[in-house]
Amino acid sequence: MEEIRLIEVKEEILADNDAAARRTREKLKRDKTFLLNLMSSPGAGKTSLITQAIKELRNEFRIGVIEADIESMVDSRKVASLGIRAVQIKTGGFCHVDASMVQKGLDALECATLDLVILENVGNLVCPAEFDTGAIRNAMILSVPEGDDKPLKYPLMFSVCHLVVVNKIDFLEVSDFDRKAFGDRVLSLNSGVKMLDVSCKTGEGIPAWANWLRQEIRQFTAG
C-alpha cells in the first residue's frame, strides 16, 4: 500500500492574474498611461461619471474607455458618441474582468497614445473586487439609493478602493441614507481611502471628481 504524503504548495490561487496585472502596470508606466478601474452596482452611475470626466478633461488629456459590459454595446456607443476612443471587451458571461482581458482592451485602444484610460468594470460589488485588473487606481461608486449599509455587506470591495464616489447625493434629502455612518464604515475598513460626494444629475461635486483624476494622472506621469 502506498503511503500518504503531504506536499507543501504555498501558492496564491490568483498568482497568474496577479503577475499579468503587474506586467500591465509596468507597461502603463512606460507608456505614461493612467488606468482607472471603475466599479459599482448596476445603475449606480458608472457611465454617467465617465461621461462627466470626459467633458471636464478632454481638452487636457487624451482619453480612452474600456467597457466591460456582459452583453450589450449600449455603454460603448454612448461613450463613442462623444468622440472618445472606446472598446468593448466581451466577458462571455463572466461577472468580472481579469488582467489579461484588460490588457487586450488596452492593446485594442493603442493605449500608448493615451493619457487616461477608464475601465468600466462589470456592474456588481462582489466579483470585480477579486481580480487585480492591472489598474493604477481602483475607484467605486456607491449611489445613495443603494443604502449606507453596503460596506457591511461588501467589505472586500470597499477595502480594495483608493476612491469611493457617493453618487446621486441629490437624493440625500428624501432618503434615510446616513452619510456620516457610511463614511465611518468605509474608513473602518480602509483608512487611506478618499471619498467624494457627487450628483451626475445636478453637476454637484463633478469638478472635484475631475480634479481627483487630474491630480492622480499628473502625479503618475511625473513619477
Next chain:
Amino acid sequence: MHELQVTQLMLNVVLEHARKHEVHKILAVHLEIGKLKDFDQDWIQQYFDYLSKGTPAEGAKLKIEWIPVILQCAGCSHSFEVDIKRLAEIHCPECAGTECSMISGRDYRVKQIEVV
C-alpha cells in the same frame, strides 16, 4: 460566477505541483482562504469535482483553513481580529480608534496537497 474561474485556477496550481512531484493521485487539497472572501465550500467542491474529472485530482476533498480578518488601527498601529458579522462595531481595542486598514482576510492560497 467568479467561483468557477477561481476553482479552475486553483486546480491548475494543484495539478502543476502534482506533475512536478510525479504524483498520480491527489486525495485532498488544503486551502487557506480569508474570511472576507465570498467562498462557499460546498459550491467550490462541486465546481472542483466537475473540473477535475479525468485528472489526478479527481475525487480529492477540499479542506479549508479560514484566515481571520485582521485590521490595523491607523491611529496607534495596533492589529486586531474582527468578526465579519460585526463590521458595524469596529473600533481599536487599544485606543478606540475607528479608522483602520486591512492586513489579512483576503487570502486565497493552496497550502498543501495530500497525495499517494
